[in-house]
Amino acid sequence: MLVQTTALSKRFKMGEVVVTALDAVDLGVAANAFCLILGPSGSGKSTLLHLLGGLDRATSGGIRVAEENIDTLDENGLARFRRTQVGFVFQSYNLISSMTALENVAFPMQFAAIPARQRKDRALELLTRVGMSDRAHHKPGELSGGQQQRVAVARALVNQPRLILADEPTGNLDTASGESIMELLGQLQREGATVVMVTHDTRLLKFATQQVHLLDGKIVPPPESAALNQE
Amino acid sequence: MKFLDLVRLVFENLGRRKARVGLTAFGVVIGTSAVLVLVSLAIGLQRNANEQLYGIGDLTQIQVYPNYGSEGDIRPYGGGGGGGGGSTATLITNQTLKDFAAIPGVAAVVPRDYFNGGLMMQMDRLEGYGSVIGIGLTNLTDLGLTARVGTTEITKTTVVVGSQVALNFYDPRLRPGQEPPAPPDLMGQTIRIVLIRWNQDGTETRKTIQARVVGVLEESRGEADWSIYLPLEEVTKWNEWALGRRINRDKDGYNQVIVKAADPRATLDITNIIVEMGYQAYTPQSFVEGINSFYLILQIIFGGVGAIALFVAAIGIANTMTMAILERTREIGLMKAIGATNRDVMSIFLGEAAGIGLVGGLGGVLFGWTAGQIINVLALAYLAGQSASQGGPPPSVAVYTPAWLPIFVVVFATLIGLLSGLYPALRAATLVPIQALKYE
Numbered sequence: 001m002l003v004q005t006t007a008l009s010k011r012f013k014m015g016e017v018v019v020t021a022l023d024a025v026d027l028g029v030a031a032n033a034f035c036l037i038l039g040p041s042g043s044g045k046s047t048l049l050h051l052l053g054g055l056d057r058a059t060s061g062g063i064r065v066a067e068e069n070i071d072t073l074d075e076n077g078l079a080r081f082r083r084t085q086v087g088f089v090f091q092s093y094n095l096i097s098s099m100t101a102l103e104n105v106a107f108p109m110q111f112a113a114i115p116a117r118q119r120k121d122r123a124l125e126l127l128t129r130v131g132m133s134d135r136a137h138h139k140p141g142e143l144s145g146g147q148q149q150r151v152a153v154a155r156a157l158v159n160q161p162r163l164i165l166a167d168e169p170t171g172n173l174d175t176a177s178g179e180s181i182m183e184l185l186g187q188l189q190r191e192g193a194t195v196v197m198v199t200h201d202t203r204l205l206k207f208a209t210q211q212v213h214l215l216d217g218k219i220v221p222p223p224e225s226a227a228l229n230q231e
Numbered sequence: 232m233k234f235l236d237l238v239r240l241v242f243e244n245l246g247r248r249k250a251r252v253g254l255t256a257f258g259v260v261i262g263t264s265a266v267l268v269l270v271s272l273a274i275g276l277q278r279n280a281n282e283q284l285y286g287i288g289d290l291t292q293i294q295v296y297p298n299y300g301s302e303g304d305i306r307p308y309g310g311g312g313g314g315g316g317g318s319t320a321t322l323i324t325n326q327t328l329k330d331f332a333a334i335p336g337v338a339a340v341v342p343r344d345y346f347n348g349g350l351m352m353q354m355d356r357l358e359g360y361g362s363v364i365g366i367g368l369t370n371l372t373d374l375g376l377t378a379r380v381g382t383t384e385i386t387k388t389t390v391v392v393g394s395q396v397a398l399n400f401y402d403p404r405l406r407p408g409q410e411p412p413a414p415p416d417l418m419g420q421t422i423r424i425v426l427i428r429w430n431q432d433g434t435e436t437r438k439t440i441q442a443r444v445v446g447v448l449e450e451s452r453g454e455a456d457w458s459i460y461l462p463l464e465e466v467t468k469w470n471e472w473a474l475g476r477r478i479n480r481d482k483d484g485y486n487q488v489i490v491k492a493a494d495p496r497a498t499l500d501i502t503n504i505i506v507e508m509g510y511q512a513y514t515p516q517s518f519v520e521g522i523n524s525f526y527l528i529l530q531i532i533f534g535g536v537g538a539i540a541l542f543v544a545a546i547g548i549a550n551t552m553t554m555a556i557l558e559r560t561r562e563i564g565l566m567k568a569i570g571a572t573n574r575d576v577m578s579i580f581l582g583e584a585a586g587i588g589l590v591g592g593l594g595g596v597l598f599g600w601t602a603g604q605i606i607n608v609l610a611l612a613y614l615a616g617q618s619a620s621q622g623g624p625p626p627s628v629a630v631y632t633p634a635w636l637p638i639f640v641v642v643f644a645t646l647i648g649l650l651s652g653l654y655p656a657l658r659a660a661t662l663v664p665i666q667a668l669k670y671e
Contacts, residue, residue, distance in 0.1 A: 083570020
């Protein structure tokens with residue numbers, strides 16, 4: 001298993017009330033899987049994804065990703081983990097508006113202390129891979145939503161992560177753009193990447209090799225309507 | 232993160248918000264230029280004061296007197312009549328002169344003495360008065376005196392007179408209403424020096440000595456202008472005649488010694504050593520040091536006024552950075568998501584704060600230096616007019632900026648920026664990534 005959680009729980013304090021976002025979740029994701037986490041709003045699916053990526057800390061339970069117990073890492077350890085093992089794709093792209101597509105893709109490599117020349121070459125290679133090489137010197141404001149998300153996917157790949165974490169990557173896109181982003185992620189998975197993606201769109205199940213349904217912070221069996229694509 | 236990447240990123244980030252960074256940096260410009268101009272002004276004033284002071288006296292000279300104890304009354308030659316309190320006196324003997332000469336940094340030790348008796352000068356029909364100084368050297372240039380005409384060398388039969396001595400001659404037979412004669416030109420003239428001794432019974436004895444004037448000194452604005460210089464041995468002989476006994480320097484001591492330092496900076500130290508040895512010692516240098524410490528305080532006060540302006544600017548930087556962090560919370564979250572450590576985030580925001588300080592500091596130096604030059608031109612024109620009407624040399628500079636000051640000011644402004652950014656940067660660095668990413 002590339003990803004393994006054991007009795008993973010996360011509780012928030014909302015004023016006086018304690019909200020349980022995740023309740024003892026045991027989840028395993030094999031390497032090279034395309035795991036789709038589904039559930040309605042507030043089911044805890046995004047929280048689960050953030051915990052897997054080391055963006056937040058669990059209240060209790062263990063997380064093991066790429067042979068590392070990330071629940072025991074300190075701040076610097078988590079930063080290194082995020083830099084080397086995971087790539088994030090967000091619903092709202094989170095590109096830096098003052099940087100060109102190329103600079104956005106190259107940005108994470110600055111924190112990895114990679115020389116400038118190498119950064120540029122690698123970023124251009126990845127932009128070519130996601131079909132954005134002709135827009136390399138455009139700023140995010142000059143790109144469509146689908147194009148921005150392609151740049152964001154290229155950025156997620158830049159440090160050759162073991163795990164790609166996508167949080168509703170198609171949520172802000174029209175159907176066609178969303179479809180093409182899913183095709184891109186599917187292609188990456190076929191080429192060997194492991195993808196864990198959160199969505200509430202059951203139409204995307206056809207891309208998944210594994211599906212996890214969450215409700216009120218617990219894993220539940222898939223509803224009858226959700227048929228897994230068994231290709 | 233590599234340092235060069237960090238610097239580039241910091242300035243790119245600053246460039247994204249030109250207007251706000253510019254306004255914040257302008258606050259720093261005002262603060263740093265205020266520090267620069269005010270401190271330069273204080274330094275300029277001090278230089279002016281020193282230029283004027285170096286004219287009033289030779290700063291290497293220390294006047295040393297024997298210490299006659301707490302009574303403070305000066306009794307030449309042990310008081311003659313019994314020496315009741317003489318045991319507390321610290322006399323300057325021949326041995327003392329050697330001790331003074333042995334102090335490190337002393338260039339020369341010159342004993343001198345006044346004639347202690349009545350004295351009158353005669354030249355042709357004119358009579359004059361003046362103070363006779365016997366001095367233990369052969370050339371007055373050693374005391375920093377220069378001749379207007381003739382020589383500064385003194386021998387047994389010649390005298391060198393100060394520039395104003397001629398003004399002391401008058402015609403004793405002048406009737407009221409008659410035009411007084413012009414001051415005589417003493418150079419080359421033989422004058423008669425009449426010494427007067429008062430005896431116990433109230434009568435007086437006179438003794439006349441002839442001496443040729445071989446030099447008239449340049450005006451020194453000091454005691455020398457009104458003095459007649461002779462060899463010390465001559466004046467000692469006259470004093471012995473007036474006293475009616477021999478003077479033994481080992482028992483009676485010298486009345487006054489001039490100790491000359493090799494370097495003006497050593498003057499005060501030597502003075503202190505001599506005071507510790509139990510003598511009274513005075514130097515114009517102590518006056519100069521007092522003036523200097525006054526100007527140092529002035530510099531600190533002026534610098535403090537500028538520092539207040541800088542402090543206000545620092546609050547501006549802190550405010551700008553706090554706002555920037557609120558606006559860029561999502562960006563901070565993203566940086567952390569793609570692998571930035573807390574230290575990376577902290578460095579970026581500290582760098583931006585220091586960058587504002589640096590830009591403002593550089594601008595402030597440029598602005599302050601220009602302002603200083605303008606003040607110099609205006610003030611010097613005004614002061615030159617002032618000093619022309621009052622006499623005396625015009626000041627050479629009003630605002631003086633030493634090379635270290637702009638460097639110090641830029642480094643200081645950068646440090647102020649860095650300090651102002653500390654709290655905002657710390658807040659940015661410790662944000663929880665997911666909360667930063669979800670921030671609206």
